[in-house]
Amino acid sequence: MKHHGFFLIAALLASPCLATQATPTTAADAAVQAARPGKAAIASSHHLATEAGFEILGKGGNAFDAAIAVGATLAVIEPQSSGIGGGGFFLLHRASNGKDFFVDARERAPAQSRGELWADAQGKLDKDKSINGPLSAGIPGEPAAYALLAARYGSLPLSVSLAPAIRIAREGFAVYPRLQSSIERRKPVLERWPASASLYLADGKAPAVGVVWKNPDIADTLERIAREGNDGFYKGEFAKRMVAAVRAAGGIWSREDLADYTVKEREPISLDYRGWRIVTAPPPSSGGIALGEMFNIIAGYDPDRYDRVQRIHFNIEAMRRAYRDRAEYLGDPDYVSMPLAELLSPLYAAGLRASIHPQKATPSDMLPGYMSPTESEHTTHYSIIDADGNMASVTKTVNLTLGSGFVVEGTGFVLNNEMDDFALLPGQPNAFGLVGGDANAPKPGHRPLSSMTPSFVIGKDRVGVIGTPGGSRIITMVFEGILAFIDGExxxxxxxxxRYHHQYLPDVVSAEPDAFTAEETRALQAMGHIVNAGERRWGLMNMVGWDRQSNTLHAGADPREEMSSGKVQ
Structure with missing residues (x-):
């Protein structure tokens, strides 16, 4: 365990307002259990998915059944971002007992994984191997998640919850711009494999916007899962067919890899920030730990004392330090021992805060060195509150756009390329320019570190369900979103x-258009921050909220995507 200079004078700076791991039951928890909304709210990246969720609620399902319906529908209509060839995280709240649950359906490394498989002749990371084709694919977790949700949390059979997705796959849906452009972008990779080209290309081109696109193969696959549960995907003839195709194309899957896959139910991370309880993702997500560090750091500053520029400065410095730690210590909790209590300690945060100059940026190269990670931007998130107050915050992905680009003939879905989220070769950057160490190495059965950060924010009178895609920017987006919700938005x-973002390296503040005024940008630059103002927009955040004082629900769908849909009914 490394101990940095950040711990100096930590005990002196610790304050009672600092975030800590919350006790299991708080006054806010009791309020959540005491009331029910009477209506439901769903926000997702496509109106058909949102409608599928409400369809299942209308049949007597709860938020967890709706989470299956929304997720499976997105697997059909948003294959560029997620699907049953990938995985995800499911943060759940059960209203009947006030308990929170975290379902880890992250992909696993095949048993034959070893770093040199992804090296070129010079021993460098071969980008093509790490992001394209079946060698880049981990063992999918999403089908197992749906089977578990239906069996343990839902109130309807899996076949009912999957029915909307199966119907949409057979009847078809209109191709929309983001899907069309994603297929066009990945066309050179899709063309390598006949099954991929057959599924996603028409006469060698991406389908035109507005064309009705049907996918009977994925309908068949979902029907098999509906009938047979896990065994319909991970065992038997279907599994045998997937393994044969993967290995014939250069991959390393085995039937044992599939048969041995299980989702993990983990204890969510629970934090307290100024009287609000934040429930969020534990490892193998790095998001919850990073959020905890950031909130712990800024909790030591009274926001009423500072102007907006000063608060942004403190937020950026908190981001910088949390991202420095993010991959230094974190990995698959089933295999890696992590100093989580230390990282979430108010004393540790106080030491980090002591290194922040109130008027000057800290150059990242002045902080202790590390090796760092990332995650794809091509992910999806949806948020649900049902009429009883059950909640689901779900983030899932196939990693890069259309994952590995590899389709097993007749299955109807693309395999992920999550192996690139491992530190395949220590010290060498992955697709996002970030690197990692041994804690996130591609060892057999391990799950790669993730940025996905599905979260709940719970206050005395208001509750929010939040999350987003956005790659390495996911954590800072959720951080900023929670702060805005706490501020009353x-x-x-x-x-x-x-939005704005800093991730330690590169030592740059990324900012969307209008994130800062020209005056604010100049003020931050005067402090020593390198500000890239006016970058392209990022993320696709979807959030629902419950105001328990007025007993009203609100759904917010990200305006960055025209197909996004937030609805209350």
């Missing part, structure tokens, strides 16, 4: 706010 305003 409604979900639609929260998800539409312009």
């Amino acid at each position: 409604l979900p639609q305003q929260v998800v539409g706010n312009p």
Whole structure:
């Protein structure tokens, strides 16, 4: 365990307002259990998915059944971002007993994984191997997650919850711009494999916007899962067919890899920030730990004492330090021993805060060195509150756009390329320019570190369900979104706010258009920050909220995507 200079004078700077791991039951928890909304709210990246969720609620399902319906529908209509060839995280709240649950459906490394498989002749990371084709694919977790949700949390059979997705796959849906452009972008990779080209290309081109696109193969696959549960995907003839195709194309899957896959139910991370309880993702997500560090750091500053520029400065410095730690210590909790209590300690945060100059940026190269990670931007998130107050915050992915680009003939879905989220070769950057160490190495059965950060924010009178895609920017987006919600903003305003981001390296503040005024940019630059103002927009945040004082629900769908849909009914 490394101990940095940050711990100096930590005990002196610790304050009672600092965030800590919350006790299991708080006054806010009791309020959540005491009331029910009477209506439901769903926000997702496509209106058909949102409608599928409400369809299942209308059949007597709860938020967890709706989470299956929304997720499976997105697997059909948003294959560029997620699908049953990938995985994800499911943060759940059960209203009947006030308990929170975290379902880890992250992909696993095949048993034959070893770093040199992804090296070129010079021993460098071969980018093509790490992001394209079946060698880049981990063992999918999403089908197992749906089977578990239906069996343990839902109130309807899996076949009912999967029915909307199966119907949409057979009847078809209109191709929309983001899907069309994603297929066009990955066309050179899709063309390598006949099954991929057959599924996603028409006469060698991406399908035109507005064309009705049907996918009977994925309908068949979902029906098999509906009938047979886990065994319909991970065992038997279907599994045998997938393994044969993967290995014939250069991959390393085995039937044992599939048969041995299980989702993990983990204890969520629970934090307290100024009287608000934040429930969020534990490892193998790095998001919850990073959020905890950031909130612990800024909790030591009274926001009423500072202007907006000063608060942004403190937020950026908190981001910088949390991202420095993010991959230094974190990995798959089933295999890696991590100093989580230390990282979430108010004393540790106080030491980090002591290194922040109130008027000057800290150059990242002045902090202790590390090796760092990332995650794809091509992910999806949806948020649900049902009429009883059950909640689901779900983030799932296939990693890069259309994952590995590899389709097993007749299955109807693309395999992920999550192996690139491992530190395949220590010290060498992955697709996002970030690197990692041994804690996130591609060892057999391990799950790669993730940025996905599905979260709940629970106050005395208001509750929010939040999350987003956005690659390494996911954590800072959720951080900023939670702060905005705590400040009183409604979900639609929260998800539409312009965003900024810092991740330690590169030592640059990325900012969407209008995130800062020209004056604010100059002020931050005067402090020593390198500000890239006016970058492209990022993320696709979806949030729902419940105001328990007025007993009203709100749904916010990110305006950055025209197909996004937030609805209350």
